[in-house]
Amino acid sequence: MMASKVALLEERKEERAWENWGRGEFAEEAMKQVLFSVPMILTSVAYYGIPLVSVMFAGHLGDLELAGATLASSWATVSGFTLMIGLNGAMETLCGQAYGAKMYRKMGIYLQASIIICLSACSMLAVVWWFTEPILILLRQDRAVAHAAAAYMRPLIPALFAYGQIQCLIRFLQTQSIVTPLVVCSVSSLLLHIPITFALVHPLGMGYTGAAVAAGVSQWISLLMLVSYAIFSKRFEETWQGFSTEAFAIILPTLRLAIPSAIMVCAHVANELGAGHVDKAKKAVKVTLKLSIILALTFVLLLVFGHNAWAHLFSNSPLVITEFVRMTPLLSASILLDSTQGILSGVSRGCGWQHLAAWTNLAAFYLIGMPIALTLCFVMNFYVKGLWAGLVCGLFFQASTLLIIVLRTDWTSINLSVENDNCVLT
Known part of the structure; x- marks a missing residue:
């Protein structure tokens, strides 16, 4: 009975930790x-x-x-x-x-x-x-x-x-x-x-x-x-x-x-796990996710309000510049989602979850993203926008799945044993 209460308190403490991102904790x-x-x-x-x-x-x-x-x-x-x-x-x-x-x-x-x-x-x-x-x-x-x-x-x-x-x-x-x-x-x-x-x-x-x-x-x-x-x-x-x-x-x-x-x-996550600091590794994940979202939003704002300037760096063709402007909303969405999945993929590498993340990525892009992209592009005639929309759908599924994996993982159960002169993931 006492053990269940302790487990419940720990679970609630974990939930409050994720909710208190913006409070300077x-x-x-x-x-x-x-x-x-x-x-x-x-x-x-x-x-x-x-x-x-x-x-x-x-x-x-x-x-x-x-x-x-x-x-x-x-x-x-x-x-x-x-x-x-x-x-x-x-x-x-x-x-x-x-x-x-x-x-x-x-x-x-x-x-x-x-x-x-x-x-x-x-x-x-x-x-x-x-x-x-x-x-x-x-x-x-x-x-x-x-x-x-x-x-x-x-x-x-x-x-x-x-x-x-x-x-x-x-x-x-x-x-x-x-x-x-x-x-x-x-x-x-x-x-x-x-x-x-x-x-x-x-x-x-x-x-x-x-x-x-x-x-x-x-x-x-x-x-x-x-x-x-x-x-x-x-x-x-x-x-x-x-x-x-x-x-x-x-x-x-x-x-x-x-x-x-x-x-x-995420090299920092791997350092902490290798040293046995599970709590520090979890904190690193939370903070890095928050910072990545802020950085992505900054780039999105620069893209939205300066799309003409970016386009002129590559070409002076009015047609190229016009098409670039039309793609800006989809590009903005992909930047935001890609920044999130990039951090979560880094966490996966740091934890040694390469195989799990690899299957997630394959499913996201080949079973979800690609069929949607091909349908929107060639069946519904959205062409380039359709292809990019499919990419965004794949990124959304990828980021969401990796986030669920990270949130639901019992980090104390990650068994990373490093013995003497050899590094073994078990």
Whole structure:
């Protein structure tokens, strides 16, 4: 009887904790999250901005160039860059929990295994990217646009190899709460990218392909900066102890987490769980969700009130600008939902729930989002708006399902055992 009362009190206490988000109860945790997340946001925006700036330069060369660069950028993101982020999702779980458990040497081993995995994946993807034109034509794309996209994709291949290794190093540093160097390397590379792109496209006469080449040059500059910091800094004496053949032995176990993460596409949560601090992990989730919603709403307001300015960055065509304005409401909804699911997916990786989240994502987009998108686009003739509306429906289901999982999870039952020189999820 006494035990049931204690359980009831604990349940009510948990409910009040979720209800008291806006009352300053988590101010200290919020400050920690801001100090950690703002540099990571700047890093992500900077790395996203490098290929985006290249598309901007290509877009101002003409409508066909804009269409080709945009299609190539989308294809590169879906088939390559996002995959690199997903494959490194295992590092958020493994390195995050190893760091929390003070098993520092294992972090260097996990880094090497992830680099091997990413380089192997990049080698296979490079072949796919080389044959972009026949693939896009097979997918019923316009031949002229497919040809332009292929011309943009091939010189972009070196950027993929650099980006994969950058993502490995980002996870390695962020799980140790080392974020300032990431900001310096990413933002400085973005700032250098603008004159590099201009020089290759215009004075050096490379034109359209020069924009893609510039993206690769800037990514490799950033990678060399990060590698130099990791080698010469004394902050990694415990976590990086040189190359080891042990990395080859854990490639398959790492892949078991990496592949579901790639299908999915929170280091702080993993740190706390690895250290056994369940309450702190839960608090981190609550505060991060709140901050992500605020940030997403800020971006939505900037998009709604400045859509013409954003459109002019990519093209001077009145038709392109008009179509962009029409898509703004759907884009705003997808930003808000995507920010929420992004945090919840990060929590899933931190807790080692990759497989559960992967199945959720597959169901959200292939069983719900895609059928709705195809119906609205081709049956009801809403075309592009229909496709995007289907995406929004998929995001809504994904975010809602992940939120339910997080809310209903008994966090004390998460069994993350880290024993001596090995990190095992059970």
